[in-house]
Amino acid sequence: MGGWELEPSGSFDSRYKRFEKNHRRELKALLANLQRYLALIEDGQSPQFIKLGFLHRESDGIKAIDQKGGGPGLMESRLYVYPDRENQVLHLLCIGNKAEQHRDMVECRAWARQLRG
Amino acid sequence: MPKRFERVSELVNALSGKKFAQDFDEHSRRTQLSRTLFVWRNRKDLTQTEVAGRVGCKQAKISKLEHAEIQDMRMKDVLDYLKALGLSMSMQIHEQNFTATDAIKYHALEINRHLEILAAIAKDEDENDEISGGIADFFGEYFQNSIHFFTQNLVKLPQPLRALAAAGLQSGEPTVQVSAVPGLEEEEIASNKLVEA
Numbered sequence: 001m002g003g004w005e006l007e008p009s010g011s012f013d014s015r016y017k018r019f020e021k022n023h024r025r026e027l028k029a030l031l032a033n034l035q036r037y038l039a040l041i042e043d044g045q046s047p048q049f050i051k052l053g054f055l056h057r058e059s060d061g062i063k064a065i066d067q068k069g070g071g072p073g074l075m076e077s078r079l080y081v082y083p084d085r086e087n088q089v090l091h092l093l094c095i096g097n098k099a100e101q102h103r104d105m106v107e108c109r110a111w112a113r114q115l116r117g
Numbered sequence: 118m119p120k121r122f123e124r125v126s127e128l129v130n131a132l133s134g135k136k137f138a139q140d141f142d143e144h145s146r147r148t149q150l151s152r153t154l155f156v157w158r159n160r161k162d163l164t165q166t167e168v169a170g171r172v173g174c175k176q177a178k179i180s181k182l183e184h185a186e187i188q189d190m191r192m193k194d195v196l197d198y199l200k201a202l203g204l205s206m207s208m209q210i211h212e213q214n215f216t217a218t219d220a221i222k223y224h225a226l227e228i229n230r231h232l233e234i235l236a237a238i239a240k241d242e243d244e245n246d247e248i249s250g251g252i253a254d255f256f257g258e259y260f261q262n263s264i265h266f267f268t269q270n271l272v273k274l275p276q277p278l279r280a281l282a283a284a285g286l287q288s289g290e291p292t293v294q295v296s297a298v299p300g301l302e303e304e305e306i307a308s309n310k311l312v313e314a
Contacts, residue, residue, distance in 0.1 A: 005121040006128050016132050028141060032184070035125045035145065039156050053165075053180075069184040089121065092128075 004041055004088045010111040015095040023077065023097075029070020030079040030095065037065060037081075038090065047083035047090070058105060060112045062093065080108045082115060091115055147186035154198055155183045161202050171201035232256070 008016070019027040033054045041047045048061065056064040058080070065079040076098035082091040093111050096104040122128040129141045158168060165179040172179070174197075182194055199206055211219070235252050242248040271282060 005123055006125065007119050007121045008128070008132070009119065013132060020133055020137055024137060027137075028144065031125055031129060031141060032144065032148065036152060036155055038125060039152055040159050043156055043160065045159065050159075069180060 004038065004090055006038070006092055007089050008092045009082075009115070010093045010107060012092045012094055019077070019095050023075060025070060026067050026074050026077040026097075027095070029067040029074060030065055030077055033065045033067070033069065034079060034081070034092075037063075041083070041090070047085065058108070060109045061116075062105070062108050062112050078104065080104060082108070082112045084115065144186065147188065148184070150187055150190065150195070151183050151185045154195070157199075157202055157204060158183070163202065168198065168201050172197045228259075232259075 016027070019030075037047075037050065037052065037055060040050050040052075047063070054066045054068040056066065056078075058064050061082060063081050063083065065081065067074045067077045077095070078098070078101060079095050080093040082093055083089075084091060091111070093108040094104050120131070122131065126138075126142050126145050130138045133141070158165070165183070166176045169176045169179045178194075179198070182190065182198060196206065209223075211223075235255065239249045239252040271279060274282060
């Protein structure tokens with residue numbers, strides 16, 4: 001398999017920089033789990049049906065990756081992604097903490113609808 | 118068109134400061150083995166709890182192993198994990214300056230060694246059509262695949278180098294003389310009769 005690409009969309013870049021500045025350990029854990037999720041997709045598994053402890057199924061085909069496995073005492077965090085199987089692109093929508101989840105999901109859903117056309 | 122990335126580490130390099138990018142890159146390299154274990158468990162459609170049951174440990178230990186950096190992993194834990202998945206492991210030790218060409222030479226010699234083993238089995242099982250026929254089919258399949266891999270990457274070379282490599286193909290002396298293989302004429306290779314056989 002292979003051939004999937006990552007594309008930052010929406011507010012991903014600005015949220016990424018905020019996490020890099022204030023929550024480095026959480027960001028590292030989220031990225032390590034993103035790497036694991038991508039490894040399974042590239043191994044041929046369907047991104048919508050993968051079940052993992054750190055992966056949460058959200059509405060509109062969005063998946064939320066959390067920080068589990070990154071060590072103790074980490075703030076609950078989410079990296080929202082939207083897999084586009086047809087074009088083999090994993091859209092990176094947003095990064096946020098648990099408290100911001102509701103607001104982030106509203107934003108991510110709007111982006112996912114836009115990406116679907 | 119928005120920027121796209123093939124790897125997470127590539128994305129991190131583009132978006133992060135130098136220090137964070139270096140840290141993540143180091144972590145990424147050090148977790149290559151644990152990530153490979155994780156992919157294999159998912160291929161086998163097993164949960165961490167199921168693997169823990171087979172190993173005889175707690176699920177938390179399996180989780181820890183799948184996130185561990187190489188320097189924190191115990192060989193016995195890795196072997197127990199692989200055994201639980203019905204897998205084994207082979208190791209390769211080489212110089213630190215081991216290059217891609219060294220790797221290709223190493224694997225080419227290994228492939229040659231295994232082809233010799235298959236050829237010997239085919240000779241011993243000459244009257245068993247299933248085995249000898251299967252081996253003959255595999256030889257043809259391997260020949261086609263290796264040509265495909267080679268040409269697929271040859272065209273990726275910049276044009277002047279491609280021409281240079283093609284010239285080398287025509288004039289270079291192969292390490293193994295195909296014409297020296299008993300019962301196999303050079304023209305048979307050239308006309309692809311090997312594949313058809």
